[in-house]
Amino acid sequence: xxxxxETRPEAGTxxxxxxxxxxxxxxxxxxxxxxxVGALPAVAGIIALCVFFGISQPVFLSVGxxxxxxxxxxxxxxxxMGLVFVLVIGEIDLSAxxxxxxxxxxxxxxxxxxxxxxxxxxxxxxxxxVVIGLLLGTLVVKLGIPSFVVTLAAFLAFQGIVLMILxxxxxxTIHNETVKAVAGGNLERWQGWTLLVLTIAAYAAxxxxxxxxxxxxxxxxxxxxxxVARIMALGALLTATVFLLNLERSANPQIxxxxxVPVVVALLGGFFAIWTFVLHRTRxxxxxxxxxxxxxxxxxxxxxxxxVRIAAFVICSGMAAVGGIVAAxxxxxxxxxxxxxxxxxxxxxxAVIGGASLFGGKGTVRAALLGGAVVAIINxxxxxxxxxxxxxxxxxxxxxxxxxxxDAMSRGRGxxxxxx
Amino acid sequence: MLLELxxxxxxxxxxxxxxxxDLSIDAGEVCALVGDNGAGKSTLVKCVAGxxxxxxxxxxxxxxxxxxxxxxxxxxLGIEVVYQDLALCxxxxxxxxxxxxxxxxxxxxxxxxxxEQLAAETLSSLAVRTIRNLRQPVxxxxxxxRQTVAIAKAVLWNSRLVILDEPTAALGVAQTRQxxxxxxxxxxxxxxxxxxxxxLNDVFAVADRIAALxxxxxxxxxxxxxxxxxxxxxxxxxxxxxxxxxxxxxxxxRT
Numbered sequence: 001x002x003x004x005x006e007t008r009p010e011a012g013t014x015x016x017x018x019x020x021x022x023x024x025x026x027x028x029x030x031x032x033x034x035x036x037v038g039a040l041p042a043v044a045g046i047i048a049l050c051v052f053f054g055i056s057q058p059v060f061l062s063v064g065x066x067x068x069x070x071x072x073x074x075x076x077x078x079x080x081m082g083l084v085f086v087l088v089i090g091e092i093d094l095s096a097x098x099x100x101x102x103x104x105x106x107x108x109x110x111x112x113x114x115x116x117x118x119x120x121x122x123x124x125x126x127x128x129x130v131v132i133g134l135l136l137g138t139l140v141v142k143l144g145i146p147s148f149v150v151t152l153a154a155f156l157a158f159q160g161i162v163l164m165i166l167x168x169x170x171x172x173t174i175h176n177e178t179v180k181a182v183a184g185g186n187l188e189r190w191q192g193w194t195l196l197v198l199t200i201a202a203y204a205a206x207x208x209x210x211x212x213x214x215x216x217x218x219x220x221x222x223x224x225x226x227x228v229a230r231i232m233a234l235g236a237l238l239t240a241t242v243f244l245l246n247l248e249r250s251a252n253p254q255i256x257x258x259x260x261v262p263v264v265v266a267l268l269g270g271f272f273a274i275w276t277f278v279l280h281r282t283r284x285x286x287x288x289x290x291x292x293x294x295x296x297x298x299x300x301x302x303x304x305x306x307x308v309r310i311a312a313f314v315i316c317s318g319m320a321a322v323g324g325i326v327a328a329x330x331x332x333x334x335x336x337x338x339x340x341x342x343x344x345x346x347x348x349x350x351a352v353i354g355g356a357s358l359f360g361g362k363g364t365v366r367a368a369l370l371g372g373a374v375v376a377i378i379n380x381x382x383x384x385x386x387x388x389x390x391x392x393x394x395x396x397x398x399x400x401x402x403x404x405x406x407d408a409m410s411r412g413r414g415x416x417x418x419x420x
Numbered sequence: 421m422l423l424e425l426x427x428x429x430x431x432x433x434x435x436x437x438x439x440x441x442d443l444s445i446d447a448g449e450v451c452a453l454v455g456d457n458g459a460g461k462s463t464l465v466k467c468v469a470g471x472x473x474x475x476x477x478x479x480x481x482x483x484x485x486x487x488x489x490x491x492x493x494x495x496x497l498g499i500e501v502v503y504q505d506l507a508l509c510x511x512x513x514x515x516x517x518x519x520x521x522x523x524x525x526x527x528x529x530x531x532x533x534x535x536e537q538l539a540a541e542t543l544s545s546l547a548v549r550t551i552r553n554l555r556q557p558v559x560x561x562x563x564x565x566r567q568t569v570a571i572a573k574a575v576l577w578n579s580r581l582v583i584l585d586e587p588t589a590a591l592g593v594a595q596t597r598q599x600x601x602x603x604x605x606x607x608x609x610x611x612x613x614x615x616x617x618x619x620l621n622d623v624f625a626v627a628d629r630i631a632a633l634x635x636x637x638x639x640x641x642x643x644x645x646x647x648x649x650x651x652x653x654x655x656x657x658x659x660x661x662x663x664x665x666x667x668x669x670x671x672x673x674r675t
Binding site: 362 | 507511
């Protein structure tokens with residue numbers, strides 16, 4: 001993160017401040033060179049893809065398509081956020097896709113066939129996800145069956161359960177407006193702006209407070225300029241996004257007006273904040289990384305490793321349920337293919353593209369969102385170019401391979417620098 | 421005496437791994453435990469650490485008999501073990517490793533600043549200058565630095581007896597010297613150190629007393645100042661050396 005040099009008191013004076021920033025950047029670059037690439041490949045990928053598709057298909061950069069991207073990527077991003085927890089402890093959940101299908105089917109049956117209110121249906125869907133996670137986690141942890149096998153079996157079984165719930169493959173339409181609004185609704189303009197202000201204010205407060213505390217205790221801290229620059233960069237990015245999404249994007253504004261930040265953006269943002277907090281600011285999150293890094297060390301340090309691992313599976317399947325709800329909401333129906341076909345692979349791909357490691361011990365919620373964005377942009381852009389599904393699968397596969405390659409190489413590079 | 425073992429015995433099935441072992445360690449001293457492979461060094465450590473139960477004899481701390489039935493009991497008595505494989509998480513940074521399993525929290529939230537400050541204080545009290553950035557992942561540290569982190573992790577908790585299992589086995593010359601200096605400083609700060617090693621040069625460089633195990637029996641406990649390397653080698657390989665060591669009537673005397 002930073003080097004010792006930054007604690008020098010002259011950081012406040014002009015040349016000192018400049019040097020501190022320069023030192024900080026040098027420290028960051030050294031980290032990147034030693035294999036700690038973080039979100040860099042995903043961000044670079046997003047920019048490159050946007051430039052490419054923006055030039056070849058100008059409609060890609062339209063406001064309407066921007067809003068579309070969020071809707072298209074949301075379900076995969078939700079599942080990927082959950083998968084990060086399982087990847088961090090060095091396991092895999094191949095059943096997350098169909099788990100989302102099972103949960104969506106449960107919701108659809110309760111909502112449409114039984115006519116029950118939506119909170120009950122959504123609650124039941126998430127509870128189903130939690131139970132699935134408990135079951136998978138217990139099988140992996142208590143019986144010691146490799147997660148690859150357990151979740152591969154669950155992958156097949158859940159596919160069958162979806163068919164059974166949907167009575168041999170009929171599809172169930174969702175009429176409830178609230179549920180449909182999860183993926184299809186937009187916030188009012190003022191709601192979008194309010195959310196933006198609150199988000200930036202919260203982020204700035206957290207960052208500045210942390211900086212102030214570390215200075216007060218004379219711990220190693222980043223130069224203030226870097227902290228402020230980061231807050232301003234995030235603020236500018238979010239403001240631009242909200243501004244664009246608040247523009248009219250309907251083809252016929254006279255008939256139907258289409259403006260505002262999609263509800264699903266707020267949903268993704270909320271889960272991002274919650275899970276990032278859990279992963280980086282709580283004891284449980286620390287223990288997840290420890291289990292993924294060296295389970296034996298975690299055991300000796302008194303960490304309840306079994307409980308941590310089961311909890312990771314519960315979070316993963318719970319987020320799969322959220323992904324299932326989003327997918328059902330977007331399609332306004334649930335069919336045997338909900339959560340099927342390539343959903344799981346795209347989700348794992350998203351997490352890995354964003355920087356989570358299949359070897360365990362590494363991964364962030366941000367990675368899932370950035371990787372999800374890459375996957376969504378590829379599918380969206382190539383769809384606009386009129387390329388066939390075959391080509392899209394091929395390209396997504398190539399990008400995933402590239403991301404896994406970057407991961408493996410950064411490990412290799414780390415070894416050169418004394419990492420293990 | 422901080423730690424006193426009297427008549428300690430341990431069997432694995434019919435095999436007697438430790439029989440009637442006496443050993444005492446006082447605060448402020450480094451006691452080296454030497455012995456050939458299979459002499460029972462690791463078993464002895466694991467009995468004190470609470471990983472193995474004992475089949476006979478007694479362990480007393482501060483003159484009080486104690487039963488240590490798990491690593492937590494040992495930790496509560498101020499006994500910490502640094503195992504040969506260090507048990508560090510490569511993906512966590514130095515502070516995170518030092519506090520693993522005993523993180524400081526404010527309610528739900530990790531108190532990173534306090535932990536970092538305490539880590540810095542601990543390392544500086546051990547006069548460790550080799551680790552500059554406490555927020556770098558342990559994976560990027562050298563072998564000696566990793567050993568230092570593992571030792572600091574053991575002394576962070578007001579521990580009184582630190583047991584080190586072959587801490588210098590995988591280190592180069594300069595790093596070995598650093599770790600030996602660190603061991604000496606632990607003792608100078610009033611901790612008791614039980615130091616297990618195969619390397620007699622290292623043992624003589626740092627130990628106050630040398631305890632030699634031979635086939636599960638305590639052959640002799642010598643003052644390092646009075647002992648010679650060849651004496652210790654004989655004790656390790658045959659259980660006796662001149663007038664020292666196991667009597668002719670024991671199995672250990674056969675050479």
